[in-house]
Amino acid sequence: MLSLWRWLKGLCTTSAARDGAGILTKNTTSSAASAANGAVSASPVDHHQQHQHDPLVSAADVPEEAMATVAEYVRSYSQLEALIDAHPTQFTAAVLLPILTRLLPVVVDAVFGGLVEVPMPQLTQSVSIIVATTRRLFILERGGNWDRWRPVLEMLYLLRGKRPLVLGDDNFAVFGSRAAFLGKREAVRQWKILSRGITVTDHGGQ
Structure with a gap:
């Protein structure tokens, strides 16, 4: 011990x-x-x-x-x-999956606070879920300083009726590999992840 x-x-x-x-x-x-x-x-x-x-x-x-x-x-x-x-x-997959399930929201909260949510991948195979989750964690931790986007995320949070931005499979699939992700300048790779599929509606639903 x-x-x-x-x-x-x-x-x-x-x-x-x-x-x-x-x-x-x-x-x-x-x-x-x-x-x-x-x-x-x-x-x-x-x-x-x-x-x-x-x-x-x-x-x-x-x-x-x-x-x-x-x-x-x-x-x-x-x-x-x-x-x-x-x-x-x-x-093993049985050991790793619950660890990743707990770790993902911890890392997301540390990076974005309550402005962004990153749900677990909606896949059927444990190994596929593990691969996709570790991809999310790698991008969030190795992506650099995300604080530059806090004013933008706060504005989106308000424009979306105080709903956090949700980053899903499409966001993290923008880059075909980790090398491709790291090969881009920090601000560029971050924005490509965050901006994928963003839509904003007013309070009237327009």
Whole structure:
């Protein structure tokens, strides 16, 4: 369990530095979550001391039997991806699907607040749902800084009768591959995702 705690602390520290967010902190009886919460609230001096006496560990150091438990507390796709890369055989479709179902709205809320909704893909096969969901998460996290569109999204929210913009399959299918998505300039690729299929009606339904 000690190595699990150390990994969670390291995950919080590196995630906060890279993404501005750490492990999800909420009331729980899990000692792993308590360790993560403690790492998030530590002062810079405490972090320095931790680096001296409690070196960061990688996802590969997490015991295999703890993989699913740790994955329940990740707050970003990059964190989950690190776990999957380290222990790919532990993440079957049955294990991964509920994790992704929980993670998607967490990431969407972190990126857009209540201005945008991204529902789970409406597909019948678990593997297809997983592929489509990870595509959504990749685009949202690797797409860059989406804050530039907040004024536009707020205006759309009001024009649409205070309804959030819903991004579905068509939005995330604009680019044929991840490479094609990343090959575009940040603002261009973001706008292509957000603007796909946008319609605005007035209060009279016109």
